[in-house]
């Protein structure tokens with residue numbers, strides 16, 4: 471059975487795109503056919519985070535009726551399927567709702583898991599994805615401003631008939647919490663699925679146009695992404711992941727060009 475999740479937050483910059491991409495890759499790594507869709511028509515970050523160089527056809531062209539959805543599906547790590555968005559301020563406002571339904575139906579036929587990366591805020595573009603998935607997952611930072619905005623999204627989702635599947639705390643920085651897990655659960659009235667630590671490896675991976683679960687599988691954030699994937703898909707969590715080994719070419723290049731200090 472296909473499971474569709476919308477990853478939302480309310481406040482911008484909490485880590486929705488990071489969570490969508492890494493969770494998608496962690497599911498794909500476990501053999502789950504997974505498709506992630508960038509529904510943030512204004513920001514279109516997913517392709518950048520995944521290092522996709524050329525995306526001539528995007529969700530934007532598909533919704534405009536200029537291309538079939540299959541032309542807007544690109545392949546990422548572990549066979550993860552990615553539908554990027556176009557840079558357009560028009561967003562869904564002019565999109566034909568029937569076409570959007572067809573696109574989603576087509577995607578659900580191609581995968582076991584569908585993850586939708588929703589835009590921040592409560593514009594039309596942000597509201598549409600809240601109604602489309604089985605469950606909305608709220609990505610929050612452990613700070614009051616993020617929680618207040620997440621609460622607005624929760625209320626909005628429930629008002630329009632959607633369901634909240636839980637919250638994911640991202641960028642939890644050691645002791646540096648405004649609010650702890652229990653307080654977050656009380657304030658939002660939803661359970662916290664897991665906590666992803668603040669992790670410099672996330673930014674290093676982003677700078678290298680790749681994902682932390684690919685580049686640094688042993689890092690704290692990667693472990694959290696795999697735990698969340700395991701809980702969504704119901705497979706056991708691997709405690710000791712294998713670090714990705716450099717390929718032969720990388721090792722050869724290092725051996726040949728190593729400079730002594």
Ligand SMILES: Nc1ncnc2c1ncn2[C@@H]1O[C@H](COP(=O)(O)OP(=O)(O)OP(=O)(O)O)[C@@H](O)[C@H]1O
Nearest residue numbers: 482483484485486487488590641667668669672676
């Ligand atoms: N756990 C983490 N540790 C360190 N840095 C992180 C973490 N999660 C996200 N980041 C960084 O925070 C920034 C914002 O993340 P991201 O783009 O995923 O947020 P977003 O909620 O999708 O933003 P927007 O609202 O603009 O779409 C990025 O630079 C990302 O690398």
